[in-house]
Amino acid sequence: MYSKIILRNNSAINIENKFEQIIACIQSIHGNQTVELVSITCDDIGYKTPNFTTSGILRLHGLVKLYDELKPWCVILKIIKPDTEEKDSFEHHNYWRREALVFESGVLKELPDSIYTAKSYLVEEQQDGTIWLWMEYVEGEYAHTIEQFSYIARQLGRFNGAYLEGAKKLPEHEWICKAWLKSWTTASRMYAPNMEAYVSGISIDTVQSTWAWYQEVLKNIDSSLDSLQQLPRVLAHQDLSQMNMLLVKKKSRESHLVLIDWQFMSISGIGEDLGKLFGVNMSLGIIQPNQYQIFHDSLFTSYIEGLRDMGWRGDIGMVKYGFSLSAALRSVWEVPQFFSILSKLEEEPNNTKLRERLNQLDSIIKVHKKLIAEADSLKPSVFL
Known part of the structure; x- marks a missing residue:
């Protein structure tokens, strides 16, 4: 089914079995319209100071066919993981599951309109104990002045x-x-x-x-x-x-x-x-x-x-x-x-x-x- 998809994986993360999840994210971007996945490129964004509970942040992008027209797509995949025992506690400032729960709860949808957030597409528990957070790619400028x-x-x-x-x-x-x-x-x-x-x-x-x-x-x-x-x-x-x-x-x-x-x-x-x-x-x-x-x-x-x-x-x-x-x-x-x-x-x-x-x-x-x-x-x- 996915044999024709062009895949370029420039990371150490195995995404070869994640095509269904990627398509689900892309469909969310395009109002749940049916899309045909054409290509995937997976890049490790090289975040230099990751949190202790973050094992990777990846940028996945490529092309899909929508109504016979090629469209670019892009999503962010953040992988969070357990760390020390203290980070299993709700009271810890770096409780390792917190961001997954933030997305699942929908609390970000209730924020005042002075603040915007990246959309969450999928929160996915893995057999190895990690959680994969699939979210919107936001293109913006960092503050300097x-x-x-x-x-x-x-x-x-x-x-x-x-x-x-x-x-x-x-x-x-x-x-x-x-x-x-x-x-x-x-x-x-x-x-x-x-x-x-x-x-x-x-x-x-x-x-x-x-x-x-x-x-x-x-x-x-x-x-x-x-x-x-x-x-x-x-x-x-x-x-x-x-x-x-x-x-x-x-x-x-x-x-x-x-x-x-x-x-x-x-x-x-x-x-x-x-x-x-x-x-x-x-x-x-x-x-x-x-x-x-x-x-x-x-x-x-x-x-x-x-x-x-x-x-x-x-x-x-x-x-x-x-x-x-x-x-x-x-x-x-x-x-x-x-x-x-x-x-x-x-x-x-x-x-x-x-x-x-x-x-x-x-x-x-x-x-x-x-x-x-x-x-x-x-x-x-x-x-x-």
């Missing part, structure tokens, strides 16, 4: 604001993480390098000062995380790295925001998703050190505008608290990385890549210090 990031922040504010004002009801699925940042910081501390012995042998005042500040953050981390739980609740994406945010041009020439990879979906405090947006894109080097302050200010202003667009007139201090603290608590991963690189530079003093990364982390930690101080100053008024 302050204007693009600010647009995203405003859409994020509208997204969150819809839940604050009751335009949308928070979903109640038990597998949506309820304390994402608590789980993430716990895991980060578990896997971060232990640098205490190394730091104790350093006499440089600035280094010791950073370490002392970090110990104070750890001392107060439980109360900090508990305070975030007291903020107004919103539905959050919690993985707003550059690659998960696509700006798609419409016929009107306006862009709309498409968010992909909902593995970290959570119910979080107001401002937390914005903190993740700011913090993770500093970490990835998308936001450069000389732009940290202007991005910080513009993202926050745009997020507030988005909340106001939805009619929210609450306390801006609460938003700033959630934003500042959630971004700054990324220090539980980045401070140990800073000291780990510092130790490696003693062995490789001419390693320019390590030196650049150290300087970047030093700049990020300075931002974290300011944000912690800001959150501390806001706390008394936010939690009267």
Whole structure:
């Protein structure tokens, strides 16, 4: 039946027995019209920083015959897998089945219209224990400029604001993480390098000062995380790295925001998703050190505008608290990385890549210090 199909598999994944699934996806694209599959090319997209629960992301594309006319088609196949035992828990920020459940539940169809998502065509359990997620291929632009990031922040504010004002009801699925940042910081501390012995042998005042500040953050981390739980609740994406945010041009020439990879979906405090947006894109080097302050200010202003667009007139201090603290608590991963690189530079003093990364982390930690101080100053008024 499928002997005439031209197949080019440029991946290590066996798709030779998946023609029926591919046709089902293509028919969904074309309004369930009958199609004749002509060709398939399967490419590994080479995602460099996959999640621990992701074993592959593939782009399948080719031609089909529809009404005697050749039409191009394209779908994305994401393969998720079990990992450590802790990731079998709903409460874990990286519960391995979450994205499959997001697609199966239809929760993405109920999102506010400020956010768009890739369509899900098929969720398929495999005999080897993996789950194959067949979804829409979305062609868009990654954000680079302050204007693009600010647009995203405003859409994020509208997204969150819809839940604050009751335009949308928070979903109640038990597998949506309820304390994402608590789980993430716990895991980060578990896997971060232990640098205490190394730091104790350093006499440089600035280094010791950073370490002392970090110990104070750890001392107060439980109360900090508990305070975030007291903020107004919103539905959050919690993985707003550059690659998960696509700006798609419409016929009107306006862009709309498409968010992909909902593995970290959570119910979080107001401002937390914005903190993740700011913090993770500093970490990835998308936001450069000389732009940290202007991005910080513009993202926050745009997020507030988005909340106001939805009619929210609450306390801006609460938003700033959630934003500042959630971004700054990324220090539980980045401070140990800073000291780990510092130790490696003693062995490789001419390693320019390590030196650049150290300087970047030093700049990020300075931002974290300011944000912690800001959150501390806001706390008394936010939690009267």
